[in-house]
Amino acid sequence: MKKILIVGGGTAGTMTANNLAKKLMPEIDRNEIEITLISDSSKHVYKPGAMYVAFHKSAGNEFIREQRSLLMPEIDFFVDEAVDIRTKENCVVAKSGKKYNYDFLVLATGCEVAPDRIPGLKEAGDWFYTYEGAQKIAKKFEKLKKGRVLVTINFPKTPNIPHQCGIAPVETTMMLHDYLTEKGTRDDIEIIYTYPKEAQAVTDGLFLQAPTSNVLPTIFDSINVKHKTSFTLNKVDADKKIAYSEEGEEMEFDVLMSTPPFIAAKVIRDSGLSTAKDNEGWLPTDKESLKVIGYENIYTLGDTVNLSVSKAGGTIHNQTDVVADNIAAEIRFGYPTESYDGKVIAVAQMGLSCGMPLWYDYEEDVKPTPCSKLGSFVRLGFNKGLYWAAARGMI
Ligand SMILES: Cc1cc2nc3c(=O)[nH]c(=O)nc-3n(C[C@H](O)[C@H](O)[C@H](O)COP(=O)(O)OP(=O)(O)OC[C@H]3O[C@@H](n4cnc5c(N)ncnc54)[C@H](O)[C@@H]3O)c2cc1C
Structure with a gap:
């Protein structure tokens, strides 16, 4: 045996x-x-x-x-x-x-979230990587009528290791835009997407692979999401609601939607x-x-x-x-x-009703393709049904 x-x-x-x-x-x-x-x-x-x-x-x-x-x-x-x-x-x-x-x-x-590895982040930050965290940030978005949502992303300190689900910060920034638009509060809420200076293969970019990093400014500009490279979060003042970067910058926020550090x-x-x-x-x-x-x-x-x-x-x-x-x-x-x-291979949820198929391997980076309603339909179908078949090893 x-x-x-x-x-x-x-x-x-x-x-x-x-x-x-x-x-x-x-x-x-x-x-x-x-x-x-x-x-x-x-x-x-x-x-x-x-x-x-x-x-x-x-x-x-x-x-x-x-x-x-x-x-x-x-x-x-x-x-x-x-x-x-x-x-x-x-x-x-x-x-x-x-x-x-x-x-x-x-x-x-x-792996698990480890917000306590950045001073002040656990107290002042929010994240959607756990169900408890998602419920908490949902309440904040519901109450927010005006102000600023700051998006920050932390990578593990071990070189060349990604955070969980590399595309999730982009997906959620676009979902946030759609959600606030549906609610009618988007015009009064500024969204700023920041990215750390070093992100796997990319320096001074907006994503961890160059082809996607290169197209993101155009996509964000088209929905009035401000963006900033080289903002490597290193501490947060929870009382003043200010995020500080290793590069010496500071940014105020009303909601800090963060990708916190992850650990095994x-x-x-x-x-x-x-x-x-x-x-x-x-x-x-x-x-x-x-x-x-x-x-x-x-x-x-x-x-x-x-x-x-x-x-x-x-x-x-x-x-x-x-x-x-x-x-x-x-x-x-x-x-x-x-x-x-x-x-x-995955389908990214690029907003509440747009899905982008993506695939890559050790040799080739993700090639960004236009997102579509059909893509979103596939993604939602995967969430609601196909995932359980995949987990059972059926597909
Ligand atoms: C918000 C969010 C969005 C995402 N979006 C996408 C997406 O669009 N596309 C995509 O492909 N992926 C996405 N992901 C990533 C995907 O969910 C993860 O990559 C996947 O869940 C990892 O699976 P895993 O089995 O490695 O870990 P997990 O699913 O975390 O499973 C680990 C298991 O181990 C158990 N465990 C931990 N420690 C112990 C222990 N000591 N003893 C026994 N059991 C233990 C845990 O309870 C858990 O059941 C997303 C993740 C999040 C959080």
Whole structure:
């Protein structure tokens, strides 16, 4: 009996568990394989849904389901928080005290917001990356009749690592414009989108890849969104409502819509597996095999990796087959067979009723294409239905 243990019941862990169960069904039927998933919550959260909560387009419940309901019956599921990864003993210890042994381990614990890493941001800032945060900022947008919304973006300190969902700040800036226009308050509310000086491959830009960075000024100008490069947020005065940049500038705000710093989950930060800067915890990941570097039987994918690709569901959808195929091939033939090419495919919500398909890989940047109502229809359809099929490994 070989044991496969997956830690984390988010997009990456769920898709991978289901894909493995499908690929290894003959072995499961012969009792040669056992697949176990542990997660610290009984709920599965479709995280992008929080954007729609922030702009009053959803109450959020439709984006949260029972984790068990998304897993094939052949997968053992336990609600348990992993607290210690013991690579020498091939086991993970959980908060319950239980030890989960493995032959293959998949680490899929995602990442989390860490606003406390910027002085004043936790107190004065808002973000839509969690449902609680989205509900809070939704209330502020509802009350705001005039003033300024300042958009700020922080990247991890570890070089070349993106924040979660690279396009989300652009999506939400455009959704905000549409939402305020619908409400009739847009003319009295200034929106300023800022971007840090260093953003992965781009310096002094508005996005982390050059082709999109180059078209954004025209797009923002067309909807009267002001924009400013080289504003690397380094502290916030919560009482005065002023944001300060590393470059020595300051900006007042009424609402600070921030992309806060992100870090890996605590169990990963505590594991000693990562050498990322400031104990951010990104797992050193082989960009092709998706193994944790230095560990032959540990794979990782999703938001916790240290790769330069977007921390996005559209990334995971392309990584999950590589991880599942490689584990299945190792079990059957003794060696992995698949290689990840860095592919990311998604439809960005560029405003409340416009969707832009995007795709890129390790070799090619995103090519911005015109957004359309049809694109938005596809995106909304994905949110409401297709995502759950994708999580189940059906598409
Ligand atoms: C507002 C927003 C908008 C987004 N928009 C898009 C978009 O338009 N397109 C797109 O492709 N992507 C988008 N994303 C990104 C996408 O949601 C993430 O990339 C994806 O959810 C990451 O999946 P994951 O499985 O790596 O992590 P998660 O989904 O965060 O799952 C991690 C899981 O691990 C569990 N866990 C953590 N620690 C432990 C532990 N110690 N023990 C056990 N379990 C643990 C957590 O409870 C969770 O279930 C967006 C994200 C947000 C927040």
